[in-house]
Amino acid sequence: MAQLASFKIPVIDNEPMRSYAPDTxxxxxxxxxxxxxxxxxxxxxxxxxxxxxxxxxxxxxxxxxxxxxxxxxxxxxxxxxxxxxxxxxxxxxxxxxxxxxxxxxxxxxxxxxxxxxxxxxxxxxxxxxxxxxxxxxxxxxxxxxxxxxxxxxxxxxxxxxxxxxPPRNSPGVxxxxxxxxxxxxxxxxxxxxxxxxxxxxxxxxxxxxxxxxxxxxxxxxxxxxxxxxxxxxxxxxxxxxxxxxxxxxxxxxxxxxxxxxxxxxxxxxxxxxxxxxxxxxxxxxxxxxxxxxxxxxGGKNFHLYHPTADTSSGVIQAIRAAFEYSGQKCSALSRIYVPRSLWEGSFRDTLAAESNKVTVGPCTSFEYFTGPVIGKPAFDRIKSVIAQAKAEGGEILAGGECDDSKGYFIKPTVIVTKDPKSVTMVQEIFGPVLTVYVYEDADFEATCELIDTTTEYGLTGSIFANDRAALKVAAHKLRNAAGNFYINDKCTGAVVGQQPFGGARASxxxxxxxxxxxxxxxxxxxxxxxxxxxxxxxxxxxxxx
Missing domain, CATH: 3.40.605.10 (Aldehyde Dehydrogenase; Chain A, domain 1)
Structure with missing residues (x-):
């Protein structure tokens, strides 16, 4: 066999993303x-x-x-x-x-x-x-x-x-x-x-x-x-x-x-x-x-918003994280925690308005933001979870409609709950369902502890704040709640070579x-x-x- 050198591989970098814009x-x-x-x-x-x-x-x-x-x-x-x-x-x-x-x-x-x-x-x-x-x-x-x-x-x-x-060798070894x-x-x-x-x-x-x-x-x-x-x-x-x-x-x-x-x-x-x-x-x-x-x-992934978070960016990040690919990512956003000051300011109305803009349709038509869920068992399960959330007193802020006549389409759904341990705050759904819990501004640290103990999962999560001290507190208190933790960014989208992916606990x-x-x-x-x-x-x- 020929003697082989210890070759050096080519330079490796991430594959550039293509846009698929019209007429390209x-x-x-x-x-x-x-x-x-x-x-x-x-x-x-x-x-x-x-x-x-x-x-x-x-x-x-x-x-x-x-x-x-x-x-x-x-x-x-x-x-x-x-x-x-x-x-x-x-x-x-x-x-x-x-x-x-x-x-x-x-x-x-x-x-x-x-x-x-x-x-x-x-x-x-x-x-x-x-x-x-x-x-x-x-x-x-x-x-x-x-x-x-x-x-x-x-x-x-x-x-x-x-x-x-091994970094060391004894003489003669x-x-x-x-x-x-x-x-x-x-x-x-x-x-x-x-x-x-x-x-x-x-x-x-x-x-x-x-x-x-x-x-x-x-x-x-x-x-x-x-x-x-x-x-x-x-x-x-x-x-x-x-x-x-x-x-x-x-x-x-x-x-x-x-x-x-x-x-x-x-x-x-x-x-x-x-x-x-x-x-x-x-x-x-x-x-x-x-x-x-x-x-x-699995995961029950979260966004936590501090009173100093930017509402516009926070809403956009939530919609992408929750509703891209109809929420069928292990890392998809499922629960968000919003302080009352932001919620009663413009967060609620902005989230409702932007969620209602999300278009749903077949993948063969390029204009749709998201598509179907994967099959009938998933469709039936997600539909039943939405119905259960309604029965438990959850408010449907956006979406909620389901149609399986041709494809398995579920309108991206936003639920507002007063119970931080309601079914859609705890159970993994793996579909386009986002649940909001509004906390009192003074309870930021207690909300960190609530997030950490509400579910058995520990996959992804995000903190949004312009207060560095708040970021530090959340990063510490939530250190075991997510294997991939994001600061002022959505909880999805880990890139090979940049954010190694995986979670602990039940994830x-x-x-x-x-x-x-x-x-x-x-x-x-x-x-x-x-x-x-x-x-x-x-x-x-x-x-x-």
Whole structure:
């Protein structure tokens, strides 16, 4: 084998965002991709095992949330035999993949990033828009920019990880650390709401030499299938990531019941994550080691406004954080705390007026600010929560209307409550519902404590103030209430390489995707000491007389 230098990767930076303004080449390119995709659907998606399509014949639909009578794709649900073949194939490929030189692994992910942001940009965005209900801007953030960023910054962070070496060597000794992949396979269980998260949940373990079984969300199957296709085109060996759509409980159980199960990379609901953790704990006696469990789950994210906050900016930030992508982001704003002086000044009227301006419609029409919720179960659940809030005495300040006749559309809804522990202040909704609690100006510090103790979550939150002392107080009192904390900015929009993302408490293991931290979780370090000087006797100097 040729002697390889310790190569330096290219300079890594965030993918520039494109505007998709009228009459631009980008708008025309995306419109063409949408038209082409709509003329060809529904697509047929197989499982992909060792790079080969596997069709079970058990076809399941992925309806389009803006037009639920039509499917973006139908996918072949994986059988137990298919899942077993996926595990066997991944384990068979493990040795060659982890032994591949780092420069070659890095090159695969750098090429994948260029394919995402170049050749497949519009197709991947179109799949995300039609299948997951995102508008053009949200699809650009997700399927183009963030996914490209995840792949590129993964290369940067792993290069830095491998450079973490012991700082001291005794005379005649060379100490070094090897970052091995886990011993077995990693199961990636990915959500519908971000195409980029799907790519990262398999990409992060794979880039450090792990093999993966990928279980995509049924509501995000087609875009995930395209990401898998891109990874293969970039040169990923076909057995390193196995693509197994189908029934989540059955596929996941088969994987975590396997002796070679070595890790879980999960984004989804808190309840499911807790259940999986318990199942894994009950299986500890069958595993070779202790599986790594990495998860990002729910949130009940907040904005806190101090009496010195700017009303106009605060309202705009709230609307974007709460209603972009119909509130279907893990980080989406769900509860706000406003001092009475601001509320009775202009905050109430401004929030109502601006919320009522938010347009809702299909992703294929570029003028709409937000689109549908993902499916009927989500629609029914959110609708019932709004009805429950009304029954409990909540005031509907804006929105509240729901229509599922063609797509699953819910008008962005603002509820005012007098009970800081009412259902919509405590329960995760994952939809376009924002609840306001008005506090007395003198109770700012007590409100910080209220925010900290009201829910079990700890994902994102923001403080708005022009008083530096107030910012300091809130930052301290809320230090455990949010893994991503924002000052005079909305609680959504973490950027890879800038704001490592993740929360603690019931929101997950806070392993910070988009940073070097996540890669420690999918490696198992080996310390190596090499001695160059032969000893001549076994006595200690203190034994001599």
């Amino acid at each position: 080449a980008d708008r025309k390119g995306l419109e063409a991709a949408l038209a082409k995709m709509q003329s060809e659907l529904p697509f047929e998606v197989p499982a992909v095992i060792n790079g080969k399509p596997v069709k079970s014949g058990d076809l399941q639909p992925q309806p389009m949330p803006h037009d639920h009578a039509n499917n973006l794709c139908t996918y072949h649900a994986s059988t137990p035999e298919t899942v077993q073949a996926a595990i066997d194939g991944a384990l068979a490929a493990k040795s060659a993949w982890e032994d591949m030189p780092w420069a070659d692994r890095a090159a695969i992910f750098l090429k994948a990033a260029d394919l995402v942001t170049g050749k497949y940009r519009f197709e991947l965005m179109a799949a995300t828009m039609l299948g997951q209900g995102k508008n053009a801007w949200q699809a650009e953030i997700d399927a183009a920019a963030e996914l490209g960023d995840f792949f590129r910054f993964s290369v940067k962070y792993v290069e830095e990880l491998y450079q973490q070496q 060379w100490n070094r650390t090897e970052f091995r992949p886990l011993e077995g396979f990693v199961l990636a269980v990915t959500p519908f709401n971000f195409t980029a998260i799907g790519g990262n949940l398999v990409g992060a373990p794979a880039i450090v030499g792990n093999v993966c079984v990928w279980k995509p969300s049924p509501m995000g199957t087609y875009s995930s299938y395209l990401v898998h296709k891109i990874l293969l085109e970039a040169g990923l060996p076909p057995s390193v990531v196995q693509f197994v759509p189908g029934s989540p409980p059955e596929i996941v159980k088969q994987c975590i019941d396997h002796r070679a199960f070595a890790g879980l990379h999960f984004t989804g609901s808190t309840q499911v994550f807790r259940s999986l953790w318990k199942q894994i704990a009950n299986n500890l006696d069958i595993y070779k080691g202790y599986p790594r469990i990495v998860g990002e789950t 997950g293991t806070n392993d910070k995707s988009g940073s070097m931290s996540i890669f420690y979780r999918f490696t198992s370090a080996r310390s190596i000491k090499e001695n160059f000087v032969e000893p001549t006797e076994f006595h200690y100097p203190s034994n001599l007389l």
